[in-house]
Amino acid sequence: MQEITRRQALAGGVSAATALSLAGWQGRAAAGDDETSVTITVMGTSDLHGNCLNWDYFKNAEYDDSAHNDIGLAKISSIVQQIRADRGGHRTLLFDSGDTIQGTPLATYYGKIKPITETGEFHPMAKAMNAVNYDAVTLGNHEFNYGLPLLRKWIHQMHAPALAANAVGWTGDTPAYDPYVIKRMRVKNHGEPILVGVLGLTNPGIAIWDKGNVEGKLRFLDLVETAKKWVPVLKAKGCHVVVVTAHAGDDGFSSYGDALPVENASALVAEQVPDIDAILFGHSHKDVPQRFVTNKATGEQVLLAEPSYWGRRLSVMDFTLERAGGTWAVTAKSAISINSNTVAEDPAIVALIKPQHDTTVAYVNQVVAKSATELSAAESAWKDTPILDYIQKVQTETVKAALAGTQYAALPILSIAAPFSRTAVFPAGDVSIRDIAGLYIYDNTLMASLITGAQVKAYLEYSAKYFVQTAPGAPVDTAKLTNAGGTPDYNYDQLAGVSYDIDVSRPVGSRIVNLTLAGAPVADDRQFVIAVNNYRQSGGGGFPHITAAPIVYNRQVEIRQALIDFATAAGTIDAATFAEVNWKLVREGVPVFG
Template sequence: MTLPEGVSRRSVLGAAAAGVAAPVILSGAAPFASAAEAHGTGHGHGSTPQTYDLTVLGTSDTHGNVYNWDYYKDLEYDDSAHNDVGVAKLAALVNQIRRERKGKATLVLDAGDTIQGTPLATYYAKQEPITETGAKHPMARAMNVLHYDAVTLGNHEFNYGLPLLNLWIRQLGFPALAANAVSAKTGKPAFTPYVIKKVSLGKGAPTLRVGILGLTNPGVAIWDKGNVEGKLLFKDMVETAATWVPVMRARGADIVLISAHGGDSGVSSYGPEIPNENPSALIAQNVPGIDAILFGHAHNEVAQRFVTNTETGRQVLLSEPSKWGQRLTRMDFTLVRSKNSWTITSAKSATLNTNTVTEDKAVLAAVKAQHTKSVAYVNQVVAASTEELSAAESRYKDTPILDYINKVQTDTVSAALAGTSYASLPVLSIAAPFSRTAVFPQGDVKIKDVAGLYIYDNTLEAVVLTGAEVKAYLEYSAKFFVTLPVGAAVDPATISNPSIPDYNYDVLSGVDYDIDISQPVGSRITRLEIAGAPVAADAQFVVAVNNYRRSGGGAFPGIVKEQVYNAQQEIRQLLIDWAQAKGQISPADFFVANWRLVRAGVPVF
């Protein structure tokens, strides 16, 4: 057997890789997979082929959701489609299927993005970090109750640094996989690459060996550069699958499943400097020996998709179960055992809605105390607002609530650079309308209100841009809008390009500018001024920006450069601290109307 570069035969047999995890676990039957009974035709009749079945259940992008709860509204979660969220909902559906199958072979996998995304997850990473208290992470508690067989690391698993990630992995009762994350020093797998599960199909039945390969997202190298640079490298997901699938087959895997934290679109939100962000369909197409792929990352619902492998002509089954625990993927396989080998004769998948079940009481009980503490935290009052401030129109109008973010970022960077060689440069600030539902109510503003405005765990950085780079940045951002000729009807609901998410549209404070949406992309910034004068191409500015954007997220031009400020301060906490220090949130302290959408110079709104 030829082993991947940097992996010794001894390490494949169980030696720890990079001091984190052994690259292979050859385990016994998982819970709920050991009492499966054969069904179908030809059981025990000499050489007659025998038929069996296997069900694989998949989750992904749970993002810190355990309870069906909206921490920002302090209410049971609900949306316009009446979706539900949370591991407790998933567990109820999983256990329902386990009961229906009466112990037949059923595996449960997760495709990543688990420990970030809600105030519950943030609280145990930032307010009471498990690395300091030793407490078990709520997502470890919840997932251990559900009895997963394996989880793949998503890019958001790296948000809080490797010590917290590694502790969370140790708290799990099942392996965490990431074959394409390797040690920067040794080139060896930094986490467990794959497992081979021995699945019992009933008394007297031959054992089925199910190989499960985990692939994390290469975008970690950009999005969490500060946490992984010099420590981990992230290899191409397609190439990594091509490396490990033959190894798994050689080690005895009868069927091979991949759990991949990467969408199926084949495109990336960043440039070509690192491997593809969403290659799941490409993996199926280009790597022989794969039977099915559970994938995540894109937050889409893909009930069933078949991709033909170009080498073998075989159909590979793919499915993505949406986000936050709203859906559960169910894959069903029929297998025939003949002449000591297994053949999949049929495969299908569907996505199941978790709003059809009641939350699992055991999961709720396991996380109740931590959920209660998180709810109490986000309901702390930090300041009083003189009026209601809403983000509903922030995508297409200059609103005070987005200027609040820019004011805090500008103040923080200006204070930090006082007395330095950059102190004389104007400070601009970048913010994006992440949320359309964020509101600061008139009166008491709570932590949940601030967290609802800034939903990501970004940290604040600053770089120096020229006037030309600022203009190029704004032109790139302005592609967010569709082209509307003068006289065409304006509908706020359709004014933005549906293929560009809100978080990839940025507004700047500190300069005045017009975005002419009657003009083609690349020629829309028709006015760019500072203090009433045109911005010179060679002018210099300090620009406050979040670490995601500065590291290349969204592929904005000119922003990926050396920082002049990087104190690793979380922007959301800075917003909370500013409000607490002031005691009052008043637009008079920060709102400056500095940008607008126009057509031929005439404001759109």
């Protein structure tokens, strides 16, 4: 009966009260066990991305999606408090696996607009996580987006230790942050405490994605090798349970290829490093209630769990330990995932964060310009749309102004932009900061590099793998046309400054046709300046040539702020002044969309 009801809870087929009661069942049962057996609970979140409350700052409304998920730490807090009440606080621990301080306008405001390093104010995520009483947090790659000084300030504000065993100094292998923490759980009726060792591992991709913030300061080592070094330390210190909190997915994939250690290495750690009982992982934004991976050396089953993202789920892992040979040993383990839409927000967290939330809401709702017509990103993944042309216009003009009077001033300027959000809209009439932030949702900065015509062609061919190959005359379903091979929208770059067609009837690598500049074919040796974001230039997405291309512009201008400043200065957004259809999808020369 227990397994059936757990599945029902995961599927959302039971009430909130029932789901939480089921989650607490094992802990309450264990309370009556004899002195040779006890059950403890490890709860976990990951990829909260600045979500304290169940609020959509881009829509200025309570968060909702097609699956009616809820988000935010205030929701998570309600579940955590109930589980602690059900099972006893002394039997529970709470961890997080990273990507905490970036992702919402709330996080941006206290990281960029009014940074906590300048104001001394408590970061809202530190304030909320302290109130929920986390036991440890692991650093994710987005923790490094605002630079090391702000990260240090946030860590100082946190009550819980911040872990990252594989983040080491530029020279040597000494961890720059706490590698682990050991929690002592004193369980009633048992004299010897249960020692739970928690090892934190962050993502090697930080070396690429935040190169500007970490180069010359930090290196990021292989997750497997780091775990092999530190797990024996935890065992030597007497840990009865070893949990790894890893900001790394479980599929073994790396978006940057072989340039660095494996990005999504959680399952590899479980397979290759003995004596790990469980891994709470993140980064891939998946809901993985429970997965078991067999360790190749010992044959033991390692429990893995990932709690989705933004506070949509809470992972709950149970460990049963028994006394044998004068010590504790794990004899059983399991995990479930609890949906945060089954509870109300914790009013204490709502009240705690309300002043900063209100400040952020007021900021993002400032009107900065008027749009002549409504501009929507709904079709931006398969059509050249004016709203993405606005990004291209601002990036091109910013780079053009910066290069005036330099040796590069006469070169044609290209610009890349990707459809970050299909729901972004500039309404006809008043356009606010939140409208613009909803279009450009990342904290990227603007750069520009030198690139040749041949490299432009290769870049576009790589980008065009985003489309599913579709034969001439075959029906076209836009729901199935994009994201081929799992390529996300943010890795489909569109290029302004040249004209080209993408023939989706052709195989990957031979799709770009009619690549021209001012009506003439682009020569392989023609030189261009290309405006790109720092994520792309540093290797994010694995696009060819761009990381090695000579950089001619890098003033650390945040692209989103440049869009806001451009709109504010002009006072109007008129598509007639910047919209240009310079690319389209075709099949054997016939446009796919008329």
